[in-house]
């Protein structure tokens with residue numbers, strides 16, 4: 739057990755799907771997995787293990803932001819022998835070709851966070867995903883006939899940015915979209931010699947302020963969840 743997770747060693751499988759929202763973890767467990775057992779409710783950060791088409795895996799919320807996913811990912815990798823974390827999250831599109839509900843895979847994550855300072859590196863480090871998880875996710879999307887854009891995302895420390903136009907400078911550098919966790923997840927995996935990947939659904943765009951309904955969001959999250967789950971079977 740850890741201060742944030744009441745699971746026993748062995749309760750959590752080698753691969754964990756990790757949405758920010760713990761209720762999305764519950765949704766995935768209830769709608770996609772069989773033989774489901776809940777392993778965590780500390781701070782309501784719900785975690786479940788079960789089977790997808792016979793393959794054992796787990797799903798657990800990460801909370802919002804790098805500090806939160808930094809805690810949960812570290813504990814999963816270090817204390818529970820987890821090998822793979824696949825974040826399944828939402829993002830805001832910076833790239834103007836991205837439409838609502840499109841899928842983005844984060845090959846790398848840039849950030850305004852100081853998370854990497856703890857490693858005391860004599861330069862900057864690139865936060866990148868695991869190539870094997872990326873390859874499998876791309877194959878999975880192709881098999882499901884779903885379009886994905888693969889590239890660099892921005893993991894922001896703020897959701898409500900006081901500098902309204904700052905995003906344009908990231909867009910200018912080829913950043914596809916903004917979210918709030920991948921940089922911390924990727925660096926945690928890199929430090930501990932583990933694997934991580936982020937798959938995202940575009941929930942809003944900085945180019946057009948369209949509203950989306952909860953039903954539309956649910957369907958689009960289903961596409962992302964399927965890409966992630968099917969990639970675990972490859």
Ligand SMILES: O=P(O)(O)O[C@H]1O[C@H](CO)[C@@H](O)[C@H]1O
Nearest residue numbers: 757758759802827828917918
């Ligand atoms: O939908 P999730 O996975 O929570 O991801 C995005 O949504 C939250 C902000 O609303 C942040 O956590 C951001 O990364």
Ligand SMILES: O=c1cc[nH]c(=O)[nH]1
Nearest residue numbers: 828829830916917918
């Ligand atoms: O972090 C996020 C997620 C979705 N949309 C945003 O603008 N930011």
